[in-house]
Amino acid sequence: MDNLVEIVIMLIAGCFLLALLYRFIYRWLHTPSTMSRIKLGRGGKLKDNDPNVNLLERHGYAVISGRHQIPVVVELDGEVLERSATIIIDYVAEKKGCSYIVKTERERQPIDLTTADLKKHLLMYALLLPDMSGILYINHKEGKIHRIAFHLAEK
Known part of the structure; x- marks a missing residue:
């Protein structure tokens, strides 16, 4: 009987x-082999x-962290453009085990x-950091936080 229990446990562990x-x-x-993961560092310090x-x-x-700056080198026809671009993430926040990119409204x-407009301004963040649960867009004057998520639909 003990042998049978051990065999069943081993089979379950093996299947797992x-x-x-x-x-x-x-x-x-x-x-995809070309998919490179962006790892955010510590970010800027939070102001009191x-x-x-x-x-x-x-x-x-x-x-979790303050402002992140992600430099982007732009290449046109094989030549690197002089001015580089920077993608700014205002904050990274977490709630119930889900992480969010935070963007604040600019006057x-x-x-x-x-x-x-959401696609034009925020889709790049969702594609840049696909492991995030979404983007929080803060309208401080109205005291509102909008949670935005992009889902790629299949035809």
Whole structure:
């Protein structure tokens, strides 16, 4: 009887290990080789009494880091352009185990909450950091936080 229990436990453990191995190999085979992961560093320091941080915390988010600058080198017809671009992430926040990129509204360049404007201004963040759960867009004057997620649909 004890032998039978041990055999069943070993079979279950073996099936579990095979499933993990299959998942690892499947992901490895189906991930594009050109896909490079961006790893965010520590980010900038958070300011004391930052109204955006206070708003996020009032809504239950924990602000993990401050401003991140991601340099982008632009190449045109094989030549690197002199001016490089920089992608700015204002904050990274977390809530219930989900991480979010945070963008704050700019007075000079507010984003209309339409599909076209959201795609134009925020889609690059979702594509740049696909492991994030979404983007939080803060309108500090109205005290609103909009949670935006892009999902690629299959035909």
